[in-house]
Amino acid sequence: MKLIPCQACVAMRNNVGGSVSRPILTPTKRNSLLLTATTHQSIRHQAQLLKAVLKIVVLFSLLIGSLNVFVFAAFMVATFNFLTAFFASAILFFYNRSANLRLASWLTCLAVIFNVAVFIHLADGRNYSILWVMIIPPIVFFLLGKQIGAWLTAGVFAYSIALMAYQLQQPRQETQGLGALLNIIEVCTALWFLFRFYEGSRQAAYRELESLSATDKLTGLANRSKLDNLLLDVHQKRRDAEISSATVVICDIDHFKRINDEFGHLEGDRVLQALARQLKAEVGDQGVVGRWGGEEFMFIFSERDVASTVQFCEHLRTTIQNHSPSSKRALTLSFGIAQLHPQHSIEHALLCADRALYRAKQDGRNCVRCAERDV
């Protein structure tokens, strides 16, 4: 922490997002990290979908092919089904070898579209075969996205409507029977599998992103945006009198710059990670600890008054002093504590905690100070 005169400190603390320390990750850098993570995540999600679609195609083609051989003696359609299973397996193999997601997705969509188009053509309007076009939209939208999905789906639907219109000119075919029943069951089951898998993986991807956006990448602790939300929550609870006390602590490593200067930035990072583990273990489920920025950490406690927060910080201070997270240099911490008052804003509590921390630094560091109004 830089020893900044209080006026400057006030100016910098005008909003909740302000910080006295120079943050190592600028907002742009943090956003780009999140963006990279999002991109990796979305590629993984897409790859899982591709594999699931291909496995469903293989499974269904084999099943339907067997039915066509043993129940309907429709050998031509069955051969076509087995060829489809073979192509889908080949695409899966190709994707596992090349990891070319785009090409594998296109091949899969084209194979499915071709397969459905030929099948409804061969079935000649019988047995509700037209229902099979229903599996095209989920597959092409999932694998190729909104725009291409919309065009391909429109094309397939146009083809089906034209085929139906043509078939209406012909004498009507019998559509009731075991074949019709099986077609309905198979299409519904395929759609059930596709949507169920899609929704499951979408929710998992969403949860992963949510936790990613709330976690500090270096230390794995709650990040600043998560801390901001927690502060809002606790403050609201205090205002609604759901809890009787709440405190916030800003804790800063003393002379951290020296570790970076003497042992390098990587060692500095390792120390931050080791300290984060210690802080998390110490706070347990008594409160929340997060990385406020740079070498500053924040604790938020509900149902804990100033006196017991001081006690906790004193314990933490001596623990870190005696068991330094750095093997290369003894480390000490300075603490600033403030209450979260229902009548005052969160910004005010942060300003008070920051001023208390400033006094701790001025008083020689390695000590705990409370906001003056809370003493």
Ligand SMILES: Nc1nc2c(ncn2[C@@H]2O[C@H](COP(=O)(O)OP(=O)(O)OP(=O)(O)O)[C@@H](O)[C@H]2O)c(=O)[nH]1
């Ligand atoms: N390695 C590493 N260093 C960081 C990170 N974030 C902030 N720092 C460093 O933390 C140091 C903070 O320095 P100062 O604000 O001068 O504070 P200090 O040296 O800890 O001294 P006092 O707070 O006054 O006791 C700077 O050298 C930053 O580069 C990080 O994520 N990794």
